[in-house]
Amino acid sequence: MLKLSRQLLRSSSAAQAWMSTAPANFEPGARIFAPYSIYKGKAALSADPLLPKFTKLETGDYRVERRGVIMLTFWPSIGERKYDWEKRQKFALSATEVGSLINLGPKDSCEFFHDPSMLSSNAGQVRKSLSIKAHADGSGYFVCLSVINNAVNTNDRFVVPVTAAEFAVMRTAFSFALPHIMGWDKTVAKLPFSGDHQGSGSGSGSGMVFRQAQTSEWDR
Amino acid sequence: MLKLSRQLLRSSSAAQAWMSTAPANFEPGARIFAPYSIYKGKAALSADPLLPKFTKLETGDYRVERRGVIMLTFWPSIGERKYDWEKRQKFALSATEVGSLINLGPKDSCEFFHDPSMLSSNAGQVRKSLSIKAHADGSGYFVCLSVINNAVNTNDRFVVPVTAAEFAVMRTAFSFALPHIMGWDKTVAKLPFSGDHQGSGSGSGSGMVFRQAQTSEWDR
Amino acid sequence: MLKLSRQLLRSSSAAQAWMSTAPANFEPGARIFAPYSIYKGKAALSADPLLPKFTKLETGDYRVERRGVIMLTFWPSIGERKYDWEKRQKFALSATEVGSLINLGPKDSCEFFHDPSMLSSNAGQVRKSLSIKAHADGSGYFVCLSVINNAVNTNDRFVVPVTAAEFAVMRTAFSFALPHIMGWDKTVAKLPFSGDHQGSGSGSGSGMVFRQAQTSEWDR
Amino acid sequence: MLKLSRQLLRSSSAAQAWMSTAPANFEPGARIFAPYSIYKGKAALSADPLLPKFTKLETGDYRVERRGVIMLTFWPSIGERKYDWEKRQKFALSATEVGSLINLGPKDSCEFFHDPSMLSSNAGQVRKSLSIKAHADGSGYFVCLSVINNAVNTNDRFVVPVTAAEFAVMRTAFSFALPHIMGWDKTVAKLPFSGDHQGSGSGSGSGMVFRQAQTSEWDR
Secondary structure, three states: OHHHHHHHHHHHHHHHHHHHHOOOOOOOOOOEEOOEEEEOOOEEEEEEEEOOEEEEOOOOOEEEEEOOEEEEEEEEEOOOOOEOHHHOEEEEEOHHHHHHHHOOOOOOEEEEEEOOOOOOOOOOOEEEEEEEEEOOOOOEEEEEEEEEEOOOOEEEEEEEEEEHHHHHHHHHHHHHHHHHHHOHHHHOOOOOOOOOOOOOOOOOOHHHHHHHHOHHHHOO | OHHHHHHHHHHHHHHHHHHHHOOOOOOOOOOEEOOEEEEOOOEEEEEEEEOOEEEEOOOOOEEEEEOOEEEEEEEEEOOOOOEOHHHOEEEEEOHHHHHHHHOOOOOOEEEEEEOOOOOOOOOOOEEEEEEEEEOOOOOEEEEEEEEEEOOOOEEEEEEEEEEHHHHHHHHHHHHHHHHHHHOHHHHOOOOOOOOOOOOOOOOOOHHHHHHHHHHHHHOO | OHHHHHHHHHHHHHHHHHHHHOOOOOOOOOOEEOOEEEEOOOEEEEEEEEOOEEEEOOOOOEEEEEOOEEEEEEEEEOOOOOEOHHHOEEEEEOHHHHHHHHOOOOOOEEEEEEOOOOOOOOOOOEEEEEEEEEOOOOOEEEEEEEEEEOOOOEEEEEEEEEEHHHHHHHHHHHHHHHHHHHOHHHHOOOOOOOOOOOOOOOOOOHHHHHHHHHHHHHOO | OHHHHHHHHHHHHHHHHHHHHOOOOOOOOOOEEOOEEEEOOOEEEEEEEEOOEEEEOOOOOEEEEEOOEEEEEEEEEOOOOOEOHHHOEEEEEOHHHHHHHHOOOOOOEEEEEEOOOOOOOOOOOEEEEEEEEEOOOOOEEEEEEEEEEOOOOEEEEEEEEEEHHHHHHHHHHHHHHHHHHHOHHHHOOOOOOOOOOOOOOOOOOHHHHHHHHHHHHHOO
16 A cells, blocks of 8 residues: 555656646636737827637537737826826727738838627717828837717727837737737647548658648548 | 545646646647638638648657648638638648748739649649739739639639738738648757757867757768 | 556556656756857857746736846957856847847847936936947948946946847847747637637627627727 | 545546647657758758757756757759668758848858868868859759868769748748747746746836836846
8 A cells, every 4th residue: 555655646746746847837717918018108008919719619629719819908198107097998900900010011001990880770880990100201100099989979099109119029929929819829739640631641752742741632 | 544535636636727727728639720711702712721740650750741731722702791611622732832922022923733643644634723913003912723623624713812911911820830831840849858969968168069069960 | 456556557657758748848947048149259249038027916817027038148258269257247128129129120220228227316327228230231230238337437348240140040039039028928828718708609600700809899 | 435546537537638638749759850851853952950958057957058950951863753861961050050041132142161170180171061042033042062071082062953932931940940949949938937037026117117127137
């Protein structure tokens, strides 16, 4: 019995060692806030990635049910180095809008429109637009969020001048986050032997590998 | 005995905690669908990475047996916001074709040809070609798949206009996926002390590190 | 009882196998030094990423308390291939300063100023400045650190010429490290089912996915 | 006792489930071959990342003892679709040489020289040079390895024409691998609470975070 309990202790301590060696030792389910925030004279702007949500299919497989976004949050200045978080407004950049942003040249501009009632009879009542306009000298961009709510007659507008250096951080961080909000980090993290991309199993000369790799495109 | 069973419980709960702390809690073997899909007037286009397949060598090592691809799927529109998935056609981009795509400038074009019977007597009977042609004003690309099957006399053709923003998503996501379809994510995930890249083990002045790092190129 | 102990042994060895299969088998808490170092005639320069520090909130969630940096260290040459580590000076690049550096064109320059007493009555007593100046022919940069301490009347100055190739290593490695010093690697490593980004749970046609993905921007 | 053994079984099966859920289920120590290979008329070229080797310091910390490289291997054609692996020659690209390669414009060229006896009396006896020369029309590069061994009077020369698409694969894959051959993937994989980058622990207003992040540059 002594030997047995020693095994148990060893097993237990190995498992506990793991608990503190793992790539991340945050509690599961805990949220992690690491916004990239830019504080300027009239408003502040922060950016945060939000991951996609997956749904389990009857086959046991998974598909993205709800795409991830890069969430931009704007909140106004109310004095020197003071900002009012209660008056914040959000704008959720889709993968394609992120593509537009990271593709902007130093003289380019772009604008996105969101309407929560799009395609319904309330379309146009509430409307958000985000514009990114390059400075004429290429030294940065004006990032501007406008939220018009005709139902309650409010009109919020935030303008944050973003330097070329700050925009480079956004471009690099958004490019990093893009595959994650699309869910591709999950797709490529699969095991090497999980069996969903099976070949013929027969050996092949190196000259044939290229064609063999493409045979699955001939299946339906 | 009481102490023993407490150890057991602790070991068990630690292991279960792990199950929900791990980087991905999908079941092993489950497939994960996270296509990047573009719905346009006449057809839809989606892109998905497929990982390489490894084979175990007699030495206990592994090599890529079948390279991964980025699978493009096209399917036709059959009415407003309706698409016919049953009529889909696929085109599997190899690593080098992905290299060609992510290297395209805003005015560039490229075209790839695939033939499942290449180098056999049936060569040319069935033929797929994918072309990517820049709009004259640099605002995006036409992505066009043509599938000609002379054996059954069919000719499918799909054209999807892709905006510069959508193409930026593809370029960024494909660049992210490229090392994974090549298998390099596995190569670089090796342990720091796994012993296949051994040095002399002797200490070295910092000025010598650079040369020492290259000595293995002198081995066969 | 025999069957039981066999289970225990199996459990134990499985856990131990894990210990050597894990992505990194460094002891937890151990520091890992992998500086990118450039040795030149008058001084040496090395760069190292330092990760952010997180703090646990009362809600059980986490936020970045202290941002990460890319730490640059300069130390002077004191003879052929000899450098004096004791005389080193450091400069910690913030995320935005890293953005500035990785955004530099082959003819661009930039300069950063740090003052540990900024905004206090001692402001200006000690002052560090880092400048990066392109060579006129685009073949590289001069990276120069100046540390002026008026309190003790010292003035240290380090100049390291960096080739375009070395700068490309810095740009690529800094771009890789940037999301990590921001903490975004932790944000995107969350589990697919951890519940902080919940949708309605109802099914949706594919045409609706895009709008649904953005609904959370309408919440406060 | 029944309850106890059920716990044991559960613990055991959880651990075994893990074995097949882990990010990589290759045996530890196994080598993984996933070269990017280019077969051309007169020779073939393949590229493979080799990771750095770490050494444990007396403090319990680790430092890179031997830097990683991207290993290029050339071997000659000996007939149609036949290549002689026994006649291979290698060239190990250092981090800085990789920086030079990924920084090449479509009209640029570069050349590297390696000598295993550099700085000794045998310097120059054996000499390897790798040159990468752009085609005049920007459509690709000639990659050429020359190995001259004056001791045994041999002179091997390999020329592999690389298309712009193939070079884009190399640039993307080498950029991915660069932080790994430098060891920065290990540096940034540290735990959030491992304690080597401690702040004051006191709360701070958001306006102060930036300065606080840099205080460590003022330490020696």
